[in-house]
Amino acid sequence: MDILIPVIIVAAIGLIAGIGLAVASAVFAVPVDEKAEQVRACLPGANCGACGFTGCDGYAAALSKGETKECNLCIPGGNDVAAQVGAIMGLDAGKITPMVAAVMCQGNKENTPEKLEYSGVRSCKMATQLFGGPKSCVHGCIGFGDCVEVCPYDAIFICDGVARINPSKCRACKKCIKTCPRQLIDLFPLDTIKAAVLCKNHDKGAQTRKQCKAGCIGCMKCVKACEEGAVSVENFCAKVDYDKCVGCGKCHAVCPVGCIDLYMLKKMF
DSSP states (O other): OTTHHHHHHHHHHHHHHHHHHHHHHHHSOOOOOHHHHHHHHHSOOOOOOTTSSSSHHHHHHHHHHTSOOOSOOOTTTHHHHHHHHHHHHTSOOOOOOOEEEEEOOOOOTTTSOBSSOOOSOSOHHHHTTTTTOSBSOSSSOOOSOHHHHHOTTOOEEEETTEEEEOTTTOOOOOHHHHHOTTOOEEEEESSSOEEEEOOOOOSOHHHHHHHOTTOOOOOSHHHHHOSSSOEEEETTEEEEOTTTOOOOOHHHHHOSSOOEEEEOOOOOO
């Protein structure tokens, strides 16, 4: 009896607790939104926020509640996911323009020398707080790989001190864009030839030349050469309007420092 009574007491407590939990789960149960669950199952799960919502769950909930009717906001998922979401919601899926991220910088070890020996935390964000980082150009890629760490698709790597993106793996989720402290990463249209200015230096030309051999000096030659009006110079740095650019290559041909290149990026998935 000395053993049996404690066993009975413990069993009774467990039974009461189990019944209490069962009742609580029934009373406080949150209704499942089946349509949101179906949409969520279609989404890639990157939770990147490129859709403008808090993540995949937030986007699925917004669609289910009617807060948005746009089924093509998931850029990483592409047109296939948009079509699936549209079928579930009974809405027009729309189209997603294929994009890929690209690092607009050529500040490698040959073009951009180091001005100091950095021995702190290997983080681009941290390094910028120490005299703008170890490189002579305070506008270019530091190359410590903050973007590499946040990429959920293993699409970014460091080559010769500069971040580079593999278009075959990139899903244009924008996580790297949000992470780069220098705002050097842009989305670039796929499967079309476009000119790209591989520089974000907004110093005057003479100062830029001291910092990087391949930096834009704002000479305006590219602007004059472009017959489509796609190239402009803002704050001493050239900029290309991809909607106007036809990929003729004239701006690339006249650039004296070679900071304008022609890109033809393709995804392989």
